[in-house]
Amino acid sequence: xxxxxxxxxxxxxxxxxxxxxxxxxxxxxxxxxxxxxxxxxxxxxxxxxxxxxxxxxxxxxxxxxxxxxxxxxxxxxxxxxxxxxxxxxxxxxxxxxxxxxxxxxxxxxxxxxxxxxxxxxxxxxxxxxxxxxxxxxxxxxxxxxxxxxxxxxxxxxxxxxxxxxxxxxxxxxxxxxxxxxxxxxxxxxxxxxxxxxxxxxxxxxxxxxxxxxxxxxxxxxxxxxxxxxxxxxxxxxxxxxxxxxxxxxxxxxxxxxxxxxxxxxxxxxxx
Numbered sequence: 001x002x003x004x005x006x007x008x009x010x011x012x013x014x015x016x017x018x019x020x021x022x023x024x025x026x027x028x029x030x031x032x033x034x035x036x037x038x039x040x041x042x043x044x045x046x047x048x049x050x051x052x053x054x055x056x057x058x059x060x061x062x063x064x065x066x067x068x069x070x071x072x073x074x075x076x077x078x079x080x081x082x083x084x085x086x087x088x089x090x091x092x093x094x095x096x097x098x099x100x101x102x103x104x105x106x107x108x109x110x111x112x113x114x115x116x117x118x119x120x121x122x123x124x125x126x127x128x129x130x131x132x133x134x135x136x137x138x139x140x141x142x143x144x145x146x147x148x149x150x151x152x153x154x155x156x157x158x159x160x161x162x163x164x165x166x167x168x169x170x171x172x173x174x175x176x177x178x179x180x181x182x183x184x185x186x187x188x189x190x191x192x193x194x195x196x197x198x199x200x201x202x203x204x205x206x207x208x209x210x211x212x213x214x215x216x217x218x219x220x221x222x223x224x225x226x227x228x229x230x231x232x233x234x235x236x237x238x239x240x241x242x243x244x245x246x247x248x249x250x251x252x253x254x255x256x257x258x259x260x261x262x263x264x265x266x267x268x269x270x271x
Contacts, residue, residue, distance in 0.1 A: 012076045014068060015085035018092050019099060028106055033086045035114075038107065040086075041093045042115035045100055047122060053094040060091035127155050134168060141173035176256070183249050 016024075028034050044053055064087050093100040104112055123130050135148045146152075153174055154166040 010075055012068065012072050012074070012081060012084070015064070015081075015088045018089040018103060022102060022106055028103075028111075029108060031085070032082050034107075034111065037086055037089060038111055038115040039118060040090045041100055041103060042112070043119055043122065044094060045097070046119050057091040057094040060087040060094075063087050064091075129154055131166075131168070137165075137168045139170040139173055140167045141169050141177075144170060146170065180249065180253075180256075 031037070044056065048056075064084055067084060089103075093103050104115075107115075130151050131154045132151045134152050134154065136145070137149075137152065138145050149170070152168050152170065154168045
């Protein structure tokens with residue numbers, strides 16, 4: 001599609017900006033990847049942290065710039081040209097909420113509706129849901145009573161289990177459970193606000209490079225790990241990370257035991 005940076009001859013052409021496309025009266029229906037773009041923007045700006053979206057925007061812009069630096073003089077492929085437009089427009093919308101609002105307003109109603117429905121489906125993954133209106137509720141894990149909260153995780157299995165209400169869990173208990181699950185699973189998905197980068201199971205330098213380098217040199221990584229000193233260093237780092245994970249698991253287990261003792265000392269809470 002020429003208006004969105006489609007093939008403009010035998011070579012790749014830089015996509016026009018989304019703002020310029022809309023100012024020129026462009027119809028988003030003419031963009032072949034519009035459905036994917038809706039998912040990337042409508043879902044991300046509602047469900048992902050701002051910092052995550054900003055990082056994704058940077059990576060998409062980097063992808064476009066590097067593509068033209070490396071392949072701009074090659075014969076154009078229509079599907080790749082559309083992908084470049086997709087990457088640029090996604091970056092623009094994740095950087096600029098006003099432009100993202102304008103993008104959504106320009107969408108055909110049925111396409112926007114599907115995107116918003118996907119957001120709701122992701123917020124209410126069976127059997128869990130996010131309740132934003134719950135008042136005077138008790139966390140089923142720690143027993144603490146809350147007058148209200150911005151949002152709380154609930155299950156829809158309360159009736160099946162013999163409870164009067166759906167089961168509700170506070171953010172503190174969910175954080176503890178998530179930490180324990182991730183530790184046992186051997187994965188590192190904590191944000192830097194919860195976990196020091198030095199405890200990550202992946203090498204910090206490689207993790208940082210992955211954010212900024214779309215074309216990670218896997219062959220170079222393999223060559224690096226063939227070096228005996230590099231292997232020894234990596235083994236020592238992993239040993240330290242495993243030891244830190246073990247200590248964290250012990251701390252979580254102690255916290256869980258304390259919560260159980262608290263529930264037992266308080267007796268039944270009306271279940």
